[in-house]
Structure formats: C-alpha cells, structure tokens
Amino acid sequence: EAQVTQNPRYLITVTGKKLTVTCSQNMNHEYMSWYRQDPGLGLRQIYYSMNVEVTDKGDVPEGYKVSRKEKRNFPLILESPSPNQTSLYFCASRRRHQETQYFGPGTRLLVL
C-alpha cells in the first residue's frame, strides 16, 4: 500500500531534550516536506526536500533541522525543543512536477 508513515504519532517531551520525528514514504517520490499545523494558522511549511541531499527552508524553519540521506526518509530534528514548538506535524511527499501531495497521519508533539 502506498503510504507516508510517521513516528511517533504522539510525543510528550521537556524543553531542551533533543528529539527526532521520522518520516518514510514507499512511493519513490522525489519531493518531501514537513509542515506544522496550529489552530487558526493552517499548515505552514517547515522544510522541504527536492531530492537526496537537497533541502531548503520553508516558511517557519527556525528551531528545526532536516536531512535527506535516502530518498524514502526525511526525518525532522528538534535539537532543543521549546514550548512554542508544541504542534501537530505532518510529513508529505509528491512526485516532481505533480501537485498531489500525500500526507502522513501526523505527529502530535507537546513540549513542556
């Protein structure tokens, strides 16, 4: 089954404790993105990647890091999480030149 998977689905952590949210897709898509969803703000793009080893900042990259060492994986790293990073995070992937993005199920993060 074609899908985007994220882990963990739920995470509670404390300020400053490094964490990684994994994202994996099995559709051989070139493009992958991370979004955060906050009430009243919709989805905002954090980072995106156009292919292996090619990443770029989205609208809200501060406090986040990403890497794209393999085509299927695009982890999101929070080196020193803060409470304002409490949010619902989505990973998405798509083919180059196509608009259809496939979203993962989301990761709900609470930073205390």
Place this chain on the structure above:
Amino acid sequence: GQQLNQSPQSMFIQEGEDVSMNCTSSSIFNTWLWYKQDPGEGPVLLIALYKAGELTSNGRLTAQFGITRKDSFLNISASIPSDVGIYFCAGQLSTGNQFYFGTGTSLTVIP
C-alpha cells in the same frame, strides 16, 4: 511567507444544504488546490486547478480558479455527514516548490 485568507472559519449546516467557501491571496498563484482533513488524519487532495477561470468538479464538489488568479472557491452540494472535516485551500506560485495553505474551514454537518 504568503498569506491565504480562507473564509468562513467554521460552518454549521443541516444535512442536504449546499456549502460555499473561498480563499483569497495577495499574490498570484499558478495552481490552486483544495484539501480535506478528517479528524486525526492528514489532509487529502480533493481538487486541483491549473488555470484562471477553470471550473472543476469531483462528485458533489466543485471548485473554481478565480480570474484574477488570487482567489479560489469550493462548493459542496447536498452535504452529508461524512463531509465533516476541515477544508484547506493551498496555492503554488509560478516559481518555487512551496505550497501555501489557507487557515482552514471547519465544516460540521448536522443530520
């Protein structure tokens, strides 16, 4: 970043009623997209629009790409309970690889 204003923010309607929502931007977009998000899940693409004036249907859903290329509209006819969810518009500029999302319209359908 780009700002997409989506309205209304929320809607409560009776089953069987028609629904209209819209999205406006200060920028010209090359592509407009409409997504639906069910509770606890990621957004799923409903309709994609590629040129100004385009009107596209997907079952009971109809979306239009505004003539000015700065707005888009989504209509749902004869709503049913499974239409409940959050609807997002999204736009893509002619340059760049980013998609910009609207703030969402939360739809509740009362049986």
